[in-house]
Amino acid sequence: MLKDITLGQYFPGNTVLHRLDPRAKLVITVLYIAALFLAKGYASYGVTFLFLAVSVLLSGVKASVLLKSLKPLIILVAITGFLNIFFTAGEPLVSFWIFTVTKEGLINAAYMMARILMLVAGTFLLTYTTSPMMLTDGLESLMGPLKRVGAPVHELSMMMNTALRFIPDLMEETDTIMRAQKARGADFETGSLMRRAKAMLPLLVPLFVGAFRRADELAVAMESRCYRGGEGRTRMKRMELRGRDAAALCAACALLAVILILRRIGL
Secondary structure, three states: OHHHOOOOOOOOOOOHHHHOOHHHHHHHHHHHHHHHHHOOOHHHHHHHHHHHHHHHHHHOOOHHHHHHHOHHHHHHHHHHHHHHHHOOOOOEEEEEOOEEEEHHHHHHHHHHHHHHHHHHHHHHHHHHHOOHHHHHHHHHHHOHHHHHHOOOHHHHHHHHHHHHHHHHHHHHHHHHHHHHHHHOOOOOOOOOHHHHHHHHHHHHHHHHHHHHHHHHHHHHHHHHOOOOOOOOOOOOOOOOOOHHHHHHHHHHHHHHHHHHHHHHOOO
16 A cells, blocks of 8 residues: 555656646646636536546556555545535435435535545646656746745745655655564554554654654755755756747646636536
């Protein structure tokens, strides 16, 4: 299950999405999320899914990899669907004990589950096709106007970049610790949910120790290279918006406009 968590991983490539400017991809992701939350009916979700499917094809990322990354969300999606099915007022279909299944509940559950899955898939696609360094540079560039009010834009961007880079390392280290404890007789897969949760507690101490050790090593490495924040720093690769970036931004704006129109007419 831990190997299925691919947030923060970057898959190098030379596809259309890989070549887009990171600033354009960040803005497109925000527009996509806005369209997803504004979607109201089956037509809106269908158009949003079509946009996501085309993006996946253009990214070169295999659909199986994207679907595998959604596996850890099964419990969250199931809980969301359960709450919407049984606790949404509307036309009752089935009643038993204190639970009532309504038509509106089934519809809302389907929409909410689709929204969560498409939201995560879209954000994962951003990290799959953008290196952490380019993502940091793009985010810092977009937040540049905040420097005028004294916001530590570079430091915030660097913190987000470091956090994203640490996620795969922490997952790998957790998997290594679990394998080591399994070799010593630990059992993480059988028994009740409470028992399995208690079995995971011994993982926390070595995991936190390893995380602090990595953080300390990173701090020492940055200090030894005289890192002093973003003041006076230059970039190895200059970002430049091109025609393909403008076309992609227009497509995202068109998606948002279509969703607003469909929402207005109830679709």
